[in-house]
Amino acid sequence: MDDLSTLWLILVAALATYATRVGGYVLITRMRTLPPRLEQALNAVPAAVLTTLWAPAFFTNGWDVRLALIAAALVSLRYPGLIMLAAGWAAAMLARHVIGL
Amino acid sequence: MNKDIIEGLKGGAVIALSASPFAVLFGAVAVDNGLTVFDAALMSATIYAGASQLVGIELFGQHVAPWLIVLSIFAVNFRHILYSAAIARHIRTYSLVQKAVAFFFLIDPQFAEAIRRAEQGSPLTFSWYMAFALVIYFPWLLFSTLGAWFGSMLGDPRVWAIDVLLPIYFMGLVLGFRRKPGFYPVVAASMVGSVTGYYLVGSPWHVSIGAICGVLVAALLPLPSQPVATAVSEEAAP
Numbered sequence: 013m014d015d016l017s018t019l020w021l022i023l024v025a026a027l028a029t030y031a032t033r034v035g036g037y038v039l040i041t042r043m044r045t046l047p048p049r050l051e052q053a054l055n056a057v058p059a060a061v062l063t064t065l066w067a068p069a070f071f072t073n074g075w076d077v078r079l080a081l082i083a084a085a086l087v088s089l090r091y092p093g094l095i096m097l098a099a100g101w102a103a104a105m106l107a108r109h110v111i112g113l
Numbered sequence: 114m115n116k117d118i119i120e121g122l123k124g125g126a127v128i129a130l131s132a133s134p135f136a137v138l139f140g141a142v143a144v145d146n147g148l149t150v151f152d153a154a155l156m157s158a159t160i161y162a163g164a165s166q167l168v169g170i171e172l173f174g175q176h177v178a179p180w181l182i183v184l185s186i187f188a189v190n191f192r193h194i195l196y197s198a199a200i201a202r203h204i205r206t207y208s209l210v211q212k213a214v215a216f217f218f219l220i221d222p223q224f225a226e227a228i229r230r231a232e233q234g235s236p237l238t239f240s241w242y243m244a245f246a247l248v249i250y251f252p253w254l255l256f257s258t259l260g261a262w263f264g265s266m267l268g269d270p271r272v273w274a275i276d277v278l279l280p281i282y283f284m285g286l287v288l289g290f291r292r293k294p295g296f297y298p299v300v301a302a303s304m305v306g307s308v309t310g311y312y313l314v315g316s317p318w319h320v321s322i323g324a325i326c327g328v329l330v331a332a333l334l335p336l337p338s339q340p341v342a343t344a345v346s347e348e349a350a351p
Contacts, residue, residue, distance in 0.1 A: 018148070018152055019152070021182060021183065022156050023159060024183050025156075029162050029187070032190045032192075033219045035193075036193070036198030036199070037198060038197075040201045049336065052295070052331050052332060054199045055199075055294075057198075058286070059293065060323070060331065061195060063283075064303055064306070066279075067307050068308050071311075093282075094130075096281065096285050097278060100277060105273075105274045108274065
């Protein structure tokens with residue numbers, strides 16, 4: 013692929029991405045009021061989408077990644093985000109370099 | 114300085130810090146797949162969506178048809194349609210230009226933190242939103258460029274357990290929603306959908322499949338204090 017077509021490809025991909033970020037707003041403002049079921053569905057969007065960004069990592073990786081996620085989940089019940097991130101990272105390092113998973 | 118700006122900068126700095134290893138990784142992998150440093154920086158600056166950028170450069174390396182690369186990036190980013198729909202009611206006070214600018218920066222953590230802030234009762238001001246966005250955007254651009262410069266110097270991301278940071282981060286965001294009504298059925302559906310989709314269809318489609326499963330379950334869950342008859346009749350509506 014030559015340089016010019018790479019450049020165009022990146023810009024078209026950027027436009028497509030921007031379209032996804034505006035699209036939902038454009039669709040939703042076309043409607044006057046939100047049906048309660050649609051509102052309930054919209055409220056679930058964050059949990060539904062963000063789950064797909066970690067659940068496959070838990071099920072398709074080895075016990076090193078699983079231990080890291082379990083440790084982070086337990087820590088997150090009491091402590092804020094950065095401590096949770098550190099605990100999960102430490103668990104992964106421990107699993108890989110000390111336990112040898 | 115404005116309190117909203119300070120809170121935005123603080124919150125965004127945490128995200129920028131945890132995203133920087135991925136920015137470096139992206140830059141390194143991009144150059145490894147035959148992109149120039151300029152191309153890698155341009156992708157970070159204009160697409161600005163980590164997971165889809167990684168999918169994109171993976172396909173660049175495999176020399177697949179350009180329209181398929183654009184379609185894949187669109188598919189990975191499709192979830193943003195749900196974000197902009199969900200955030201619409203919280204940004205009614207923004208001008209049209211402010212909305213157009215805000216949507217460009219609507220990445221996963223931006224959406225998650227913005228919704229959390231709005232639901233906690235703090236107004237989602239444009240100054241908070243942009244402070245939060247820009248303190249993530251510029252480090253993302255800087256670190257992906259640095260990653261591209263230093264190329265393969267990072268080595269295997271597994272050695273330093275960099276690969277586990279992103280799943281942990283997203284799981285933490287999900288756990289933060291655990292007191293919302295319908296949390297457990299929605300997360301379970303999204304989990305089953307995304308893992309099944311991952312095995313049967315493959316990445317990146319599992320993201321959209323899992324998200325649709327979770328959102329569908331939420332739409333079908335009983336409405337709080339509403340007679341069953343209305344609920345049934347609404348299901349027939351488009």
